[in-house]
Structures are given as C-alpha cells and as structure tokens.
Amino acid sequence: xxxxxxxPESLDSKENVTVTACLMIIGNEILSGRTKDANLGFLxxxxxxxxxxxxxxRVVPDIExxxxxxLNEVRQKFDYVFTTGGIGPTHDxxxxxxxxxxxxxxxxxxPEAHALLKAHYAEGELNEARLRMAHTPExxxxxxxxxxxxxxxxxxxxxxxxxxPRVMQAMFESLKPRLTGGAPVRSATLxxxxxxxxxxxxxxxxxxxxxxxxxGSYPYRNGDRFGVRLVLRSVDDTRLEGAVEDVAATVRALGxxxxxxx
Amino acid sequence: xxxxxxxPESLDSKENVTVTACLMIIGNEILSGRTKDANLGFLxxxxxxxxxxxxxxRVVPDIExxxxxxLNEVRQKFDYVFTTGGIGPTHDxxxxxxxxxxxxxxxxxxPEAHALLKAHYAEGELNEARLRMAHTPExxxxxxxxxxxxxxxxxxxxxxxxxxPRVMQAMFESLKPRLTGGAPVRSATLxxxxxxxxxxxxxxxxxxxxxxxxxGSYPYRNGDRFGVRLVLRSVDDTRLEGAVEDVAATVRALGxxxxxxx
Numbered sequence: 001x002x003x004x005x006x007x008p009e010s011l012d013s014k015e016n017v018t019v020t021a022c023l024m025i026i027g028n029e030i031l032s033g034r035t036k037d038a039n040l041g042f043l044x045x046x047x048x049x050x051x052x053x054x055x056x057x058r059v060v061p062d063i064e065x066x067x068x069x070x071l072n073e074v075r076q077k078f079d080y081v082f083t084t085g086g087i088g089p090t091h092d093x094x095x096x097x098x099x100x101x102x103x104x105x106x107x108x109x110x111p112e113a114h115a116l117l118k119a120h121y122a123e124g125e126l127n128e129a130r131l132r133m134a135h136t137p138e139x140x141x142x143x144x145x146x147x148x149x150x151x152x153x154x155x156x157x158x159x160x161x162x163x164x165p166r167v168m169q170a171m172f173e174s175l176k177p178r179l180t181g182g183a184p185v186r187s188a189t190l191x192x193x194x195x196x197x198x199x200x201x202x203x204x205x206x207x208x209x210x211x212x213x214x215x216g217s218y219p220y221r222n223g224d225r226f227g228v229r230l231v232l233r234s235v236d237d238t239r240l241e242g243a244v245e246d247v248a249a250t251v252r253a254l255g256x257x258x259x260x261x262x
Numbered sequence: 263x264x265x266x267x268x269x270p271e272s273l274d275s276k277e278n279v280t281v282t283a284c285l286m287i288i289g290n291e292i293l294s295g296r297t298k299d300a301n302l303g304f305l306x307x308x309x310x311x312x313x314x315x316x317x318x319x320r321v322v323p324d325i326e327x328x329x330x331x332x333l334n335e336v337r338q339k340f341d342y343v344f345t346t347g348g349i350g351p352t353h354d355x356x357x358x359x360x361x362x363x364x365x366x367x368x369x370x371x372x373p374e375a376h377a378l379l380k381a382h383y384a385e386g387e388l389n390e391a392r393l394r395m396a397h398t399p400e401x402x403x404x405x406x407x408x409x410x411x412x413x414x415x416x417x418x419x420x421x422x423x424x425x426x427p428r429v430m431q432a433m434f435e436s437l438k439p440r441l442t443g444g445a446p447v448r449s450a451t452l453x454x455x456x457x458x459x460x461x462x463x464x465x466x467x468x469x470x471x472x473x474x475x476x477x478g479s480y481p482y483r484n485g486d487r488f489g490v491r492l493v494l495r496s497v498d499d500t501r502l503e504g505a506v507e508d509v510a511a512t513v514r515a516l517g518x519x520x521x522x523x524x
Contacts, residue, residue, distance in 0.1 A: 025319075027478075028476065028478055028495075029478055029480060029493070030302070030306075030319075031306055031315075031316045031317065031318075031319065032306050032307070032310060032316070032447075032449075032495070033302070033303040033304065033305070033306030033307035033308075033310065033316075034306075034480075034493065035480065036302075036303050037299075037302070040292070040295070040299070040321070041295040041298050042295065043295070044292075044293050044294050044295030044296075045294070045295035046295075048294060048295065053293075054293045054294070054295075055293065055323060055328075056293070056320065056321060056322055056323070056328070057287075057292075057293065057319070057320070057321035058318065058319070058320055058321075059302070059318060059319035059320075059321075060318055061317060061318070062478075066317075066318075088458055088462075088479070088481070089458055089459045089462040090458055090461075090462045090465055090466065090479040091462070091465060091466035091469050091477070092469075092477065092478050092479065125459075127459065127460075127462075127463065128463060129458075129459050129460075129462030129463050129466070130459040130462075132462075164481065185294075187294075196350055196351055196352060197351045197387075197389065197391050197392040198389075198391075199352075200350075200351040200352045200353070200389075200391030200392075200394075201389065201390060201391050203352055203353060204352065204353035204391070207353050207354075214290065215353070215354065216289075216290055216291055216324075216354050217350070217352040217354065218291060218296075218297065219350070219426070231291070231296065233290075233294070
C-alpha cells in the first residue's frame, strides 16, 4: 500500500502500484440507523474500475473534533480521501468548515460557488443559510453538482461530496478525471455447491500457491441450495486466470463442478 | 462521552451517562462493493434502544496489521466494540486470531466451542478448517449462535460476531443481556414541506435554544413533492417535547404545518 498522499500526481507507471483511498461517511443519521448508506458500495466499485483501492471507511458523527482528527489522520495515510455528507445549508452541516480547520486555512466565500448559487436561486432566495454552501476552505477547487448546483470541492487529496446518493454519484462523475489509478483490479467468481468448511483447506492451499491473487469465500443460500461463491481478485490477468484454473481443479477434486459467474 | 472501557460494569446511574460503542466491519468484500453491509443499520437502532450510542464505524480489509491496530485503538476509545465478519472456516477468516493478537493472548481451542461443533457436525465432518471456528483468544466467553452453531465470543469489552446478517442478529440477541446502557435516546420526527434552505436559519436558532437536543435535517423527495424531515433526539423526554414545540412553531411562522411522524 502506498502511503504517500502526493503519490498519485507523480505516477509514471501503472504497474505494481496500489493507489489507496479512504471514505469518510459523515452524519449522525447513518450511525443511528435512520439512514442506510448507499455510497460505500458505489464508490468501492467505481474506484476498483479505475485502479484505486478503497482500503478503509470511517463513519463518524457530526462532531467537529472527530471529523477534524479523523480527516487529518486518513489524508496522511491514504492517497485519496472521499467524504460524503454534511455539506447542506443547516447548522448540522459542518463538513466544509471542518475540512478548513483540518487544513488550517480560512473558511470563506468561494467566488465561483457564489456565482453558481446566485444563478440558481431566484432574487432574494439566496439567504444566509444557503450562502454557507458557497463557502469552502481557502484554496479549494470546486466539484460540479449538476443535480442541485451547490458544489462539492477538492482540497489537496481530499474530495468533499454530498451525502444524497444521486448527488454524490453525479459529483463523483465530475471529479473522476482528476483521479490517477494504478492497475485496475480484475475479479473472477466461481459458484460452488459445497459447504465452506469442505472447500476451506483446498482454497487455503491455492491461496498459498497464488499469494498475489486475493481469494475470498462467501457462503450463499438460494432457496434450499447452499453453496459458496469464491471471488478471486488480482491486477494481473494471467495470474488471475491461473488461479481460477487452480481453484477449479481443487473444487473438481472434491466432486463438484464450479460455475464461472464472472 | 465516556471513554473508560471498564465503565459499563460500574454504572450505578443511568442519568447523564453516554455509553459509547464502535462497530468494526471486517472484510474486503464490503470495501470492494461486492457485498452491501446490512449490520450497521441494525446495530445502530438496537443499541439506541438500550441506551448505547454507536459513535463510530470502521470498515477494514482482511489485513492482520490493520485489524489489530484498529481494534486496539477503538477498544480503548469506546465502551463497547462490536466486530462483524471474518469468523468462518476459510483462510481469509482472520478476525478471531487478530483479536487474540490485539489482546496479546494465545489463540486456542475453546473446549465449549469444540463441544458445540462436535455435536453439530456428523462424524468425520469436523475437519481442520471447521475446527478453526472453535478457536478463540484465551479467556474469551462465547456468544451463542442459534443459526449455524459456530459461536461468536466476547473478550473484555469486545464482541466478535459473524458477518452474515441473520447470524449476526441472532448473536446480538444472545449477547444483549451483557450490555449496560445509559439513558435511551428518544427521537421525534417532523415532516416539513419547505426546502432545507428556508428552514435552516430557524432550525439553527432552535438548536441554540436546545443545545441538549440533537437536531438533524434530512431532505426528502416524494414523487414531485420535496421537503425536509427534521429529526430531534434527546435522552430527556421533557426537553425533547419542548424542542418539538419550539421547532413546530418555527415552521408555522414560515407558513407550513409540520406533520409529526414519530
């Protein structure tokens, strides 16, 4: 895992480099169970496709000290940090001001964001609360929000996005060209009609033969049919296919015919 | 927030004590987006009901050093830690051994867990891989698993559970009597047909009048009807109702009639 936050800009080869990311989900409503997060799954998949590996997620409450401390930890530790939530107009939307605090810069009206909101709201509708959404940390560059206009922003390796999935996804599309990934991770899935405890030994041995191919085992139940999905992941297609063959042979030796699902 | 991990045992009053918890979701499959977590929402709600506040969630990969380091951080920081995932029979199920490492104790066959699995599996079926599920850190007490038998366990303030939601939920039911909560958090919800930017100022002022009542604002869209749900939360019923009245009056002053949903 690379741990140099300035690495992505200086990548000159996509080989053998793991570009890492952390997602901070900000909001009491996620922790209370009231709102189900839908951004983690989306981001994990999207980042995979461009060769960025989501290594960790932190869900934190709307508490300034926690947000600032967490952000300062993870922006050092990972190449990219994405945050979702807490950038609306209400008093509990403190993400943007917390990012300014974490970076030790002023939180001020961003002229470009101001112009966007002035164009969006009718005369007299851009009140004090809405103007908060035009404030960013000094030095931030905006992330376009084609849905509801109030932008996200980027500070160094930190990308600040809305929590509402539709808006978050649109913002991610806007910022994607700014990301530099390593080699994308390919995956292959084998469905097996054996209980996990029967395939475990052979799978562990296959993992030892292919330490560079990540092998995961996920039990499933389909009506009264039980089985395991074996998911293999690697940045190297040849090694991935070799591992798939190896695992498939292991499964066949146990008397089952694996089904390649992806 | 209490930060003393031994506090729950010594609580003699439920007043003015916040009992805190952290959830560690362990597994590459969550970070890759392949598997959607369903345990966060369940745990957040369940803990609320017994007066334990979920303060943070960490989603971490199947990497020993990360699991050990994270666990040692959060078990100091929060009253309770719950983990989900990584306790099955395959090579990537490393949670249990990582907990032993974090506590600096041996990872060994737990006689009671061994007896449970011997009773569950037919003669000759309890192979080496499945026996891993009968290993715990030295000193652990088991958490019953009525679904698939292989138990979870408790080490001090850390509760180790399965990742499969049905099993996790059954384990949580089993362990719940061991938890000592503070005052449960009550909540009230007002649905308002005003945009967030219009209610923001008044809501912020109401929050200032009731600093002990947490107020959150969550925009919703119902067909072409837009609005905001205002969620108020407090351990004190009287203060909660006072705040609801205050916020309702604020909404009425803006020309809308709030609908109390809970």
